[in-house]
Structures are given as structure tokens and as C-alpha cells.
Amino acid sequence: MSVLPRSIQQLINEFSRLPGIGPKSASRLAFFLLRGADPNQAVDLANALVALKENTRFCSICHNITEDDPCVICTNEERDSTLMCVVEEPLDLVAIERSRAFKGRYHVLHGSISPVEGIGPDDLTIESLVKRIDAGEYSEVIIATNATLEGDTTARYLERRLASFGLKLSSLARGLAVGSDLEYTDEVTLSRALQGRQEL
Amino acid sequence: MILSYLSLTNFRNYGRLEVNFSPGMTLLYGPNAQGKTNILESIYYLATTRSPQASADYQIINWEAMEADDQIVVGRIVAQVQLPEGPRHIEMRLIQEKVRGSMRFRREALLDRRKVRLMDLLGNLRVVLFLPSDVEMIGGPPATRRRYIDILLCQVDPTYCRTLSTYNKVLEQRNAALRQHLETGRGRDVIRILTDDLVQKGAVIIQSRAKYMRHLARVAQRIHYESLTDGRETLRLAYLPRLQGNGLSQSTGDEMSGEMQQLSEKVDWLAGQSDYSPVEEWFSKVVQSQEARDLSSGVTTVGPHRDDWRFWINGRQLAHYGSRGQQRSAMLAFKLAEIEFMREITGDFPILLLDDVVAELDKSRRALLLSFIQERTQAFLTSTDSSMFPSTFLRSTKIFVVKKGRLEEETNQSIKHVEEVEDKTQI
Numbered sequence: 001m002s003v004l005p006r007s008i009q010q011l012i013n014e015f016s017r018l019p020g021i022g023p024k025s026a027s028r029l030a031f032f033l034l035r036g037a038d039p040n041q042a043v044d045l046a047n048a049l050v051a052l053k054e055n056t057r058f059c060s061i062c063h064n065i066t067e068d069d070p071c072v073i074c075t076n077e078e079r080d081s082t083l084m085c086v087v088e089e090p091l092d093l094v095a096i097e098r099s100r101a102f103k104g105r106y107h108v109l110h111g112s113i114s115p116v117e118g119i120g121p122d123d124l125t126i127e128s129l130v131k132r133i134d135a136g137e138y139s140e141v142i143i144a145t146n147a148t149l150e151g152d153t154t155a156r157y158l159e160r161r162l163a164s165f166g167l168k169l170s171s172l173a174r175g176l177a178v179g180s181d182l183e184y185t186d187e188v189t190l191s192r193a194l195q196g197r198q199e200l
Numbered sequence: 201m202i203l204s205y206l207s208l209t210n211f212r213n214y215g216r217l218e219v220n221f222s223p224g225m226t227l228l229y230g231p232n233a234q235g236k237t238n239i240l241e242s243i244y245y246l247a248t249t250r251s252p253q254a255s256a257d258y259q260i261i262n263w264e265a266m267e268a269d270d271q272i273v274v275g276r277i278v279a280q281v282q283l284p285e286g287p288r289h290i291e292m293r294l295i296q297e298k299v300r301g302s303m304r305f306r307r308e309a310l311l312d313r314r315k316v317r318l319m320d321l322l323g324n325l326r327v328v329l330f331l332p333s334d335v336e337m338i339g340g341p342p343a344t345r346r347r348y349i350d351i352l353l354c355q356v357d358p359t360y361c362r363t364l365s366t367y368n369k370v371l372e373q374r375n376a377a378l379r380q381h382l383e384t385g386r387g388r389d390v391i392r393i394l395t396d397d398l399v400q401k402g403a404v405i406i407q408s409r410a411k412y413m414r415h416l417a418r419v420a421q422r423i424h425y426e427s428l429t430d431g432r433e434t435l436r437l438a439y440l441p442r443l444q445g446n447g448l449s450q451s452t453g454d455e456m457s458g459e460m461q462q463l464s465e466k467v468d469w470l471a472g473q474s475d476y477s478p479v480e481e482w483f484s485k486v487v488q489s490q491e492a493r494d495l496s497s498g499v500t501t502v503g504p505h506r507d508d509w510r511f512w513i514n515g516r517q518l519a520h521y522g523s524r525g526q527q528r529s530a531m532l533a534f535k536l537a538e539i540e541f542m543r544e545i546t547g548d549f550p551i552l553l554l555d556d557v558v559a560e561l562d563k564s565r566r567a568l569l570l571s572f573i574q575e576r577t578q579a580f581l582t583s584t585d586s587s588m589f590p591s592t593f594l595r596s597t598k599i600f601v602v603k604k605g606r607l608e609e610e611t612n613q614s615i616k617h618v619e620e621v622e623d624k625t626q627i
Contacts, residue, residue, distance in 0.1 A: 113390055115376035120387055149369050149397075156393045186320070187359050 008034065061132070063108040063125045064088045073074040073106060080166055082139040086129065086158065088112050096144065104142075107132065112150040113157055121157055129158075133165055140168040147174055201326065201548050201577050203243065204287075205280035211294070213605045224599035225574065227589070228582045228607075236582035236602045238328065240553040240594075242277045243580065246292055247320050247325040247551075248351050249307070252467040271365035274474035281325050284548060289313060290324055319361060326355045326550040328538045330557040339519040342508040349509065352538060353412055356545045360408045367401040371505055374398055391495075395487055398503060403480040405504040408439050410471040410479075413439035413509060421541045423531035427568055433513050435530055436560045438464045443486045445493065456512065478539035525562075532565055538571055549577035556582050558589065 004012070008030055017028035033042045058064070059071035066072070073079065083104025086095050091104050107122040133141065143158050145151035157169055162169060175193030176185060185193075213235045227235045242251055250479040262275060275294035280287060291310040309321045330602055337344050352360035374394040381387045417437035423434040438456075440463060456464070470479055483503070487494075511518035511530050518530055542550045552573050558566055560579065572624050573579045582602075586594065599610040 065331070115373050115380055115387070115390065115394075118376075118380070120380065120390060124388075149367065149373065153390070153393055153397070156396075157390060160389065161391075184314075185364070186317075188362055 062106045066144045084138050085144050087144050112154040114150045143171045202282040203551055204282050206213050207278040208242055209276035211242050211275050219607050223578050226580045227597050227599045230588050230604050234602045235605045237555050240555050242328050246277050247327040248606055300390050322354050327548050328552050330554040332560045333531040335527050338527050363401050363404045370397045375499050382498040394472045400482045402503050403476045407479045410467045414471040420533045420537035424537050428533055436512040439467050442502050444489050552579035554581040586611045
């Protein structure tokens with residue numbers, strides 16, 4: 001039986017359910033919040049946690065995580081609405097936004113096709129993507145799924161599914177990472193980079 | 201290539217071991233269960249990332265260390281290898297973690313102290329392992345022979361290894377998709393995409409196997425014919441890809457059936473092709489013809505995951521008709537061929553690991569084996585009895601006595617002892 005008060009023990013238990021946090025880290029976090037220099041920290045954290053679930057939802061257009069529906073990207077008039085980028089996860093969208101190289105619209109699939117994990121096309125937001133393309137004025141769709149077997153399978157599925165719309169379909173180039181050494185690049189990446197070489 | 205240094209931490213019965221090796225022969229000698237085989241196993245593990253037997257990896261960590269601290273245990277194998285292009289530092293860490301109450305096993309690979317993927321270790325240290333149980337492979341299940349050839353090919357061809365790994369992932373996904381289709385009647389489109397992938401990756405595997413097996417077969421046949429049977433027996437090695445619905449009819453196995461002959465000829469032709477399109481076409485046709493069966497059974501019934509390869513001697517299948525002695529000779533020829541094969545492909549001899557195999561062989565086969573390895577490369581041999589080695593061999597060999605997880609270099613004593621024994625037997 002634990003000698004700790006129930007409220008501390010409960011917090012420790014909750015912390016240790018988080019990924020990457022074991023019982024020791026959980027205790028340290030709990031005691032830090034209990035005795036920390038900033039008396040408001042625990043309350044601020046609690047509020048942030050409540051807000052996380054209460055204020056966020058998925059955008060009804062692109063399925064990204066948002067506080068306002070539709071999201072800031074879907075409502076931004078300055079973005080190119082003939083260009084669409086399809087990603088697996090919200091964090092992939094964040095990564096592409098960080099590059100500042102894309103100014104079109106997004107569509108978040110929330111996963112990739114993986115029969116082993118029981119995820120089929122119906123479990124992703126593909127139907128909604130098809131409807132968007134059907135109703136919109138898109139001329140190009142960039143399929144930016146991960147360079148994994150599941151990502152490739154999803155890309156190929158989308159390729160077939162969207163073929164009838166007669167728009168330009170593209171995928172991200174596969175090849176060398178910027179700043180990487182040729183010497184340490186694996187054969188598969190290198191052969192893909194050679195296939196996708198560009199004229200100077 | 202030369203293994204010049206080996207260090208083991210919490211590996212099997214070694215808490216801590218550090219040892220320098222020299223080129224040429226090294227004999228690890230001592231009573232049973234002292235840790236001789238574990239040294240060979242550690243070298244094999246570093247070279248192939250696999251255990252010699254398909255046993256579970258977690259057994260590899262030192263048991264005492266595991267009881268001392270059940271949170272995390274790091275076992276470690278470190279080797280320094282001298283390659284033609286320079287020295288290379290190879291390391292594998294074996295990490296046992298307790299995650300939410302259940303034990304998890306994880307491995308990390310380092311090349312010249314840089315973290316790399318496990319697969320990137322392959323090819324930096326190449327080995328041929330001789331085990332007394334090798335001969336059982338001849339009559340064993342196809343999975344054993346497939347595993348064996350895959351480990352061999354992965355050491356010489358990184359692309360083969362990567363493709364095989366992808367093929368297995370595709371296969372797993374396709375089988376899952378087939379099962380779901382069986383239950384729900386949905387997902388034909390996903391199956392079709394995965395089938396394309398299966399054919400594309402599978403074609404690379406099939407053609408690589410055909411090409412490499414033809415090469416191996418040629419070398420093995422020559423060694424077997426010239427050095428082991430004085431021209432009396434012709435050894436034939438045939439790769440049998442699973443590219444037919446019901447498998448090959450297992451005619452009681454004596455003569456090669458017409459069907460097998462046909463397949464074998466087609467494989468030979470395939471091995472000579474320069475690109476993958478003929479094999480892709482072939483495999484694709486077969487998969488399509490089996491689609492209904494795959495859909496109703498929920499598994500992929502054809503493809504390289506069901507391949508096999510077999511030995512024949514003078515036209516008769518060795519597994520059914522060969523004597524134990526014939527099987528040993530064939531296996532020995534095959535292992536010696538492996539050494540030549542690896543040198544021809546990579547330009548460098550592999551390191552040889554011989555676990556207690558010398559005792560298994562009769563005098564003439566033993567002499568052939570020892571002369572073969574003596575001329576060529578670095579070899580590690582284990583034995584409980586040094587008297588079965590000729591004194592000329594022992595004189596040019598570095599000897600370590602292995603006792604309770606410790607290695608002690610032995611100087612002239614045991615050699616003298618052997619010479620005395622030999623003298624007595626001559627009288």
C-alpha cells in the first residue's frame with residue numbers, strides 16, 4: 001500500500017501512463033509541481049490540459065487539428081485553392097508548413113493503409129478527399145505520404161482512386177537528405193535518388 | 201578480412217572478455233560448457249545479426265547480469281576488423297528493457313562508433329560457420345534451407361537483404377489484407393496494390409537466388425567431384441522457386457521428375473537474364489492464377505517465401521537416397537564452396553568459424569578441410585580434444601584454453617603432449 005496521499009499517487013499514476021515516462025520520472029514531475037517555485041504552475045498546467053480536449057477539434061474540410069472550424073488554412077483566401085497536398089498526420093502538415101515552400105490547401109488522412117494494423121481505406125479520410133476534389137477546382141494533388149511501405153501503398157491507392165479526375169498527381173521526390181554524405185547513404189535511397197536525378 | 205580484436209560484455213557466460221586475435225588459425229580448446237561455442241556465436245551474431253540457431257535473442261544476454269538488475273541490461277559485442285580498405289570498428293548492443301512490466305529486447309548497431317541500422321552491419325564482417333548439425337539441413341524442412349541461404353546472401357549482397365526485408369513486410373501486409381477480405385469481403389483494391397509490390401520485390405529475390413545458387417552449385421560440384429569423391433560422384437544443387445500452384449509433386453524423390461527438370465532448366469535460363477522483367481512476368485502470371493486460392497485461404501500461397509533448394513548426387517536426391525557419409529561430403533563441399541563463393545563475389549575471404557566439426561569428420565575429410573582452411577584465411581576452431589589435430593597443424597595455430605568464461609593463451613605444452621601421443625601411437 002502506498003504511504004503517499006491519494007491525490008499525489010493518482011497524479012504519479014497518470015504521468016506514468018504517458019509515453020517515455022516511467023514511475024521514477026512520474027514521481028519527480030509530481031513532486032516538482034507540488035513544491036515548485038511557481039505556485040501557479042500546477043493550475044496553469046491543469047487548465048492547459050483541459051483546454052487541449054475542450055477547445056480542439058478536427059477541421060471539417062481538411063481534417064487538421066484546429067480550434068476554429070474551418071481551420072485557418074482552409075479559410076485563408078490567399079492560399080492557392082487549385083493545389084492540394086495530402087498528408088498522413090497533422091504533424092506532417094506542420095513540417096511542410098515549416099518549409100514555407102507550399103502555399104496550397106491540405107488534406108489530412110489520419111493514418112496510412114496498413115492491413116496488419118487493421119487500417120483500410122475506409123478508416124482514413126479518403127471519401128472526404130474525393131468529395132473535395134470533385135467539388136473543388138484543383139489542378140494538382142501532391143501526395144505527401146511517408147516513404148514507408150504503408151505510405152507508398154496509400155499513395156498508390158490514392159493514385160488509382162483519383163485517376164478519373166484528370167488532374168495532375170505528384171509525389172514528393174525520394175532521395176538524398178540535404179547535408180548528408182553520399183558515402184553513408186544506403187543503396188535503396190541512392191538508387192531512388194539516381195532514378196529521380198535532375199538536369200543541371 | 202581479419203578479426204583482430206573481440207570484446208564481449210554480458211554475452212552468454214561471459215561477464216567481460218577482451219581478446220586479441222591474430223591471422224591464421226585459432227583453436228579454442230577446453231571441456232564442454234566453458235564458453236567455446238559462445239565466442240564463435242558472438243562473431244557470427246555480429247556478422248549476420250542472427251543467431252546460428254533460430255532461437256530467441258534474449259537468451260543471448262548473460263543470466264547473472266539479468267538477475268542483478270531487471271530494469272535494463274546492456275550486453276555488448278565489439279570487434280575490430282581489418283579490411284583491405286582499413287580497420288573497422290563494429291559494435292552491437294543488446295538492450296533488455298522492462299516496459300510496463302513486460303520485458304522487451306532491443307538491439308543497437310554501431311559502425312566506427314556511429315549508430316547505424318542493424319542491416320548496415322552486414323558485409324563488414326563476413327563469416328562461414330561450420331556446425332555438426334549442418335548436415336541435418338539436407339533432409340530438414342525447406343524453411344531451414346531458406347534461412348540458411350538468406351543469411352549467406354545477405355552477407356554478400358546488401359540490396360538482396362533490403363529487398364528481402366521489404367518483401368517480407370509486403371507479404372505480411374498482403375496476408376493481412378487477404379484475411380480481412382475473407383472476413384469482410386472488402387479490400388480487393390488494396391490486395392491488388394500489394395500484389396504488384398509482391399511481384400516486384402519477389403522477382404528481385406527469385407532472380408538473385410537463381411543467379412547465386414547457380415554460382416554456388418558450380419563451385420560445390422567442382423570441389424565435391426575433384427577433392428571429395430575422386431571423380432566418382434556428381435553433386436547437383438537445384439534451386440526450386442515456388443512458382444507453381446500446388447508445389448512440386450514429391451515423387452518419392454529418386455530421379456528428378458520431369459516437372460522438376462523443367463523448372464530447373466527455366467531457373468538456369470533465368471539466372472542468365474540481365475533484368476528482372478522475365479521473372480516478374482512469370483511470377484505475376486503465377487500469382488494471378490492463384491488469386492482465387494489466396495482469397496479463399498487468406499494467405500499468399502506462391503512466392504519466394506515458399507522456395508526450396510535441394511541436393512542431388514548422380515541424379516538421385518540426397519535427402520532420400522544418400523548415406524550419412526555422402527551427406528557429410530556434400531555438406532562439406534557446399535561449405536567449402538561458400539568460402540570460394542564469398543571470395544569471388546566480394547574479393548575477400550570470409551572468416552571461418554568451425555564449431556566442433558573436426559571430430560565429426562573421418563581422417564581424409566578432416567585432412568581436406570584443414571588444408572583448405574589453412575591455405576586461405578583466418579579461422580576459429582573449437583574442440584574438446586586437441587589430439588585430433590595433426591601436430592603440424594597445431595604448431596602453426598594459436599591455442600586458447602577456454603575455462604569458465606575465461607581465455608588463456610596456451611604455449612607449447614599441449615603441443616608437446618600431442619607429439620608424445622603421436623609418438624606412442626606410432627610405436
